[in-house]
Amino acid sequence: MTGILALITDGFGGSGGIAQYNRDLITALAACRGTGRIVVLPRLGEAGAAPPAGVRQLKPRRNAAVYSLAAVKAALTLGPFDLVFCGHLHLAPLARLLSILLGVPLWLQLHGWEAWRVPRRIERRAAEGADLITAVSRYTRSRFLASCGVDPARVRVLPPTVAPCFGRGPKAAALAERYGLSGKRVLLTVGRLDADERRKGQDRIIGALPNIIAAFPDIVYLIVGGGDDKTRLEALAHDLAVADHVVFAGTVSSDELPQLYRLADVFVMPSTQEGFGIVFLEAAASGLRVIGGNADGSLDALADGAIGTAVDPADSSALVRAVTAGLAGDAAEPAGVARFGFANFARHVEQLLGRHLLSAAPAAAI
Amino acid sequence: MCGIAGIYAYHYAANPVEVTELCAMRDHMAARGPDGRGEWVSADGRVGFGHRRLAIIDLSEEAAQPMVSPDGSAVIAFNGEIYNYQALRAALEAKGRAFRTRSDTEVLLQLYALKGAAMVFDLRGMFAFALWDAAKHGLLLARDPYGVKPLYYADDGWTLRFASQVKALVAGGRVGRDPDPAGWAGFFLFGSVPEPYTVHRAVRAVEAGTTVWIDRCGPGRPTRYFSVSRPFAAAEIKPARIAVAPARGRIRAALFDSVRHHLVADVPVGIFLSSGVDSGALLGLMRDAGQRDVEAITLRYDEFRGHSDDEAPLAALTARHFGARHTIRTVTREEFGADLPKIFAAMDQPTIDGINTWFVAKAARERGLKAALSGLGGDELAGGYPSFSDIPRWVRLARPGSFVPFLSALVRHAIAALNGMMPLVHPKAAGFLQYAGSYSGAYLLRRGVFMPWELAGLMDRDFMREGLRRLDPLKHIAAVLEPKPKSAWSKVAALEAGLYLRNQLLRDTDWAGMAHSLEVRVPFVDAPLVQNVAADFAALPPGAGKEVVANSPSVAVPAEIQDRAKSGFKTGFATPIAQWLQQDEQVRAWQEVPRLRSANCPWARRWAYQIARA
Numbered sequence: 010m011t012g013i014l015a016l017i018t019d020g021f022g023g024s025g026g027i028a029q030y031n032r033d034l035i036t037a038l039a040a041c042r043g044t045g046r047i048v049v050l051p052r053l054g055e056a057g058a059a060p061p062a063g064v065r066q067l068k069p070r071r072n073a074a075v076y077s078l079a080a081v082k083a084a085l086t087l088g089p090f091d092l093v094f095c096g097h098l099h100l101a102p103l104a105r106l107l108s109i110l111l112g113v114p115l116w117l118q119l120h121g122w123e124a125w126r127v128p129r130r131i132e133r134r135a136a137e138g139a140d141l142i143t144a145v146s147r148y149t150r151s152r153f154l155a156s157c158g159v160d161p162a163r164v165r166v167l168p169p170t171v172a173p174c175f176g177r178g179p180k181a182a183a184l185a186e187r188y189g190l191s192g193k194r195v196l197l198t199v200g201r202l203d204a205d206e207r208r209k210g211q212d213r214i215i216g217a218l219p220n221i222i223a224a225f226p227d228i229v230y231l232i233v234g235g236g237d238d239k240t241r242l243e244a245l246a247h248d249l250a251v252a253d254h255v256v257f258a259g260t261v262s263s264d265e266l267p268q269l270y271r272l273a274d275v276f277v278m279p280s281t282q283e284g285f286g287i288v289f290l291e292a293a294a295s296g297l298r299v300i301g302g303n304a305d306g307s308l309d310a311l312a313d314g315a316i317g318t319a320v321d322p323a324d325s326s327a328l329v330r331a332v333t334a335g336l337a338g339d340a341a342e343p344a345g346v347a348r349f350g351f352a353n354f355a356r357h358v359e360q361l362l363g364r365h366l367l368s369a370a371p372a373a374a375i
Numbered sequence: 376m377c378g379i380a381g382i383y384a385y386h387y388a389a390n391p392v393e394v395t396e397l398c399a400m401r402d403h404m405a406a407r408g409p410d411g412r413g414e415w416v417s418a419d420g421r422v423g424f425g426h427r428r429l430a431i432i433d434l435s436e437e438a439a440q441p442m443v444s445p446d447g448s449a450v451i452a453f454n455g456e457i458y459n460y461q462a463l464r465a466a467l468e469a470k471g472r473a474f475r476t477r478s479d480t481e482v483l484l485q486l487y488a489l490k491g492a493a494m495v496f497d498l499r500g501m502f503a504f505a506l507w508d509a510a511k512h513g514l515l516l517a518r519d520p521y522g523v524k525p526l527y528y529a530d531d532g533w534t535l536r537f538a539s540q541v542k543a544l545v546a547g548g549r550v551g552r553d554p555d556p557a558g559w560a561g562f563f564l565f566g567s568v569p570e571p572y573t574v575h576r577a578v579r580a581v582e583a584g585t586t587v588w589i590d591r592c593g594p595g596r597p598t599r600y601f602s603v604s605r606p607f608a609a610a611e612i613k614p615a616r617i618a619v620a621p622a623r624g625r626i627r628a629a630l631f632d633s634v635r636h637h638l639v640a641d642v643p644v645g646i647f648l649s650s651g652v653d654s655g656a657l658l659g660l661m662r663d664a665g666q667r668d669v670e671a672i673t674l675r676y677d678e679f680r681g682h683s684d685d686e687a688p689l690a691a692l693t694a695r696h697f698g699a700r701h702t703i704r705t706v707t708r709e710e711f712g713a714d715l716p717k718i719f720a721a722m723d724q725p726t727i728d729g730i731n732t733w734f735v736a737k738a739a740r741e742r743g744l745k746a747a748l749s750g751l752g753g754d755e756l757a758g759g760y761p762s763f764s765d766i767p768r769w770v771r772l773a774r775p776g777s778f779v780p781f782l783s784a785l786v787r788h789a790i791a792a793l794n795g796m797m798p799l800v801h802p803k804a805a806g807f808l809q810y811a812g813s814y815s816g817a818y819l820l821r822r823g824v825f826m827p828w829e830l831a832g833l834m835d836r837d838f839m840r841e842g843l844r845r846l847d848p849l850k851h852i853a854a855v856l857e858p859k860p861k862s863a864w865s866k867v868a869a870l871e872a873g874l875y876l877r878n879q880l881l882r883d884t885d886w887a888g889m890a891h892s893l894e895v896r897v898p899f900v901d902a903p904l905v906q907n908v909a910a911d912f913a914a915l916p917p918g919a920g921k922e923v924v925a926n927s928p929s930v931a932v933p934a935e936i937q938d939r940a941k942s943g944f945k946t947g948f949a950t951p952i953a954q955w956l957q958q959d960e961q962v963r964a965w966q967e968v969p970r971l972r973s974a975n976c977p978w979a980r981r982w983a984y985q986i987a988r989a
Contacts (some may be wrong), residue, residue, distance in 0.1 A: 160596070315390050348387055357591070
């Protein structure tokens with residue numbers, strides 16, 4: 010039976026995309042044949058959230074030094090372990106140390122921007138020592154290989170999964186009423202409003218709204234997500250005289266989000282810094298036409314155009330064309346979202362585990 | 376002999392194979408295979424192969440590719456020739472296997488069914504192939520021991536694409552063009568891009584003598600089944616002292632055996648004839664093997680007329696000597712200028728060589744040939760390069776100095792600084808003490824176009840640093856010597872075969888030959904041959920290798936040819952590029968760089984810069 014020690018930022022009891030990814034991955038690992046016990050040590054999140062059977066999550070330790078000591082202690086006292094899983098590049102040096110200490114392989118997971126820049130030397134060394142590195146998208150993999158130069162055969166892609174709660178369904182009238190969407194066509198973005206990064210592209214959509222309104226006067230642009238860029242976006246909408254067409258919904262609870270998707274017709278996020286962009290898949294699963302950027306991890310979520318339309322985020326007229334085509338129903342219905350279901354993900358986790366970590370011989374041994 | 380391409384959407388998230396992309400990759404290689412084209416896509420759309428055919432063995436339609444096994448369990452796209460296919464076929468038939476064609480391609484399919492990836496150990500020839508194993512849902516990529524035939528792949532994490540040429544992979548439209556710093560640094564150091572790197576970060580070579588297995592998890596690490604230094608290391612294990620006379624006999628027999636195998640074809644096989652020993656001996660051995668009426672091709676450059684570089688007079692002598700039909704094809708600067716755009720288009724990756732092969736292959740095709748022998752590899756096998764004496768001598772000289780800490784680097788910096796003010800010594804001399812103390816360092820000095828400390832100014836500084844870090848030139852060179860032979864001669868032979876021959880000569884022969892739809896066969900580059908004679912060549916007195924090769928046909932190579940070889944004159948299709956670089960307007964970019972304008976700058980440096988700018 011295989012014992013796994015998992016060092017992660019947050020998982021069970023955490024919130025956000027990375028926590029969701031970690032929960033899926035640990036759940037899939039726990040279900041693999043031969044997996045015995047998984048000990049999870051998070052940095053963040055609420056203590057006491059219930060993980061699946063066979064998984065023990067220790068209490069979160071925010072302080073780096075305390076976390077490191079706890080990790081060493083867990084490695085030495087809660088084993089035996091056959092594998093160290095590391096859920097973030099920042100934790101890789103510690104995870105590498107533990108994998109050397111225990112004499113077991115290391116699996117390193119990469120998400121988005123943290124893996125795009127040139128890594129610190131200590132992180133690069135740790136990554137070079139990893140037996141398997143998985144990236145959420147081809148883009149993250151490519152950026153990481155460009156900056157790090159590890160053996161490409163060891164860097165694989167493991168995309169996130171779209172949760173089954175996202176799907177087609179009737180529009181919730183009360184919710185439409187609350188945001189003033191009744192009888193309107195709705196354009197939707199779900200993403201943080203970050204003043205420093207401005208990478209999701211809500212400002213680009215507001216900038217394109219006058220041209221979109223010219224074709225569809227009954228349009229409402231619904232912006233879901235919180236952040237410090239809201240003031241600037243409001244001012245922009247005001248300056249362009251489209252403030253009446255823009256609704257800021259703020260942060261929405263995860264219970265309400267699936268229903269909110271169903272209120273919209275077209276999901277658009279011309280992002281430039283997307284590690285993957287799970288929201289594209291949530292929207293497509295909800296039956297929306299989907300439009301995203303063409304220069305980052307979004308291409309994976311859009312499956313190179315099979316699931317949604319990829320446009321150059323800097324090209325405003327291309328954005329307008331894609332949105333109006335989507336609103337007019339000219340764009341094809343999203344197809345192929347099912348490939349990102351949990352079953353495929355879990356099967357791939359098991360294959361990767363067998364190929365890279367638990368068998369000594371390569372597949373082509375001759 | 377052909378061009379192959381393919382796509383395997385191995386990851387569950389990847390879209391199925393697009394036939395338009397597959398065909399775009401395949402048809403970018405139209406010149407590799409003008410006789411036919413084919414494509415195959417699996418029923419589930421997850422894998423597809425494309426093939427362009429130059430028909431040499433079994434010219435019938437039955438032998439067309441991609442070829443599917445009768446039970447549908449395996450599919451192959453294959454580029455190359457298996458010279459022992461008849462023997463393999465007989466052995467398979469003895470085991471009860473039935474064949475539908477007379478092709479070597481079908482032998483590969485049947486051999487795989489019997490042996491799996493271990494089949495590569497049985498193959499004698501030049502090959503690069505992709506084989507789909509439907510039962511395992513996996514793809515096997517394999518390449519011959521010395522890398523005569525090319526194979527490249529690009530893995531984006533979802534989908535794996537492969538092709539015979541880098542440019543074909545990129546032509547499909549889904550493979551990134553970002554430059555690879557290691558590939559470019561390697562080009563400026565060696566004059567060719569060293570495997571497994573290419574000029575594109577997204578593209579890698581299937582290394583010579585390796586296989587790669589790709590399944591639902593993507594490509595695994597390459598598996599090496601042949602190392603160029605192993606025959607030499609293995610030969611040293613034999614305890615017996617080798618007597619010279621029987622060694623000569625064994626070398627003759629082994630050379631004849633290789634030439635005989637390299638003549639297997641259903642079309643006439645010609646020969647590239649220079650004024651040297653190697654091609655002359657090949658011609659004599661072809662005659663011994665029963666070939667009559669051999670078509671021999673020699674290049675002549677106007678610039679060399681009346682000069683010892685002119686190959687034509689002595690080549691004509693050899694041709695008469697062995698009774699070959701001889702064509703002397705004259706190449707002018709005007710033709711070079713007119714062909715240059717086509718040469719750059721056909722040049723798969725930057726390289727400072729290949730121009731000679733371009734013209735001799737062009738001439739061979741003009742004479743109606745589809746296949747020709749080349750004496751390439753003779754110098755690596757018989758110790759014909761100056762490096763066989765230079766490198767061991769340098770190592771002996773420089774080793775003591777290299778033990779003094781910092782001294783060598785200090786000397787190098789001092790000389791480089793002085794050279795900056797006025798060119799006193801050859802730029803490479805500055806690094807003698809620092810590099811010549813080891814075999815890998817001495818090899819770099821001997822073969823290098825630019826030295827590592829000279830790359831600044833040719834490449835962006837950060838790009839250069841990253842390239843040198845990833846390539847790690849000395850480690851890259853030393854990796855060839857695994858397992859490490861003991862004798863100096865064997866070390867140099869392995870280094871030449873594993874670097875210069877593989878990355879420069881063979882690759883250039885492939886693209887420049889295939890651009891004219893001509894298959895070039897290299898009997899001196901043959902794993903069984905090297906395995907048979909590695910110990911014998913190493914046992915010969917210094918410098919005797921060429922003489923043994925010259926005397927290997929039943930009628931020896933003419934005495935004039937041998938005498939010239941003994942005098943140390945290097946032959947073998949030299950080109951007047953040095954002059955053309957001064958004269959042709961299309962190749963003047965090197966003049967932008969002050970140090971390339973200096974009168975004593977070697978032409979190879981100017982040409983390398985010119986190629987990089989093309």
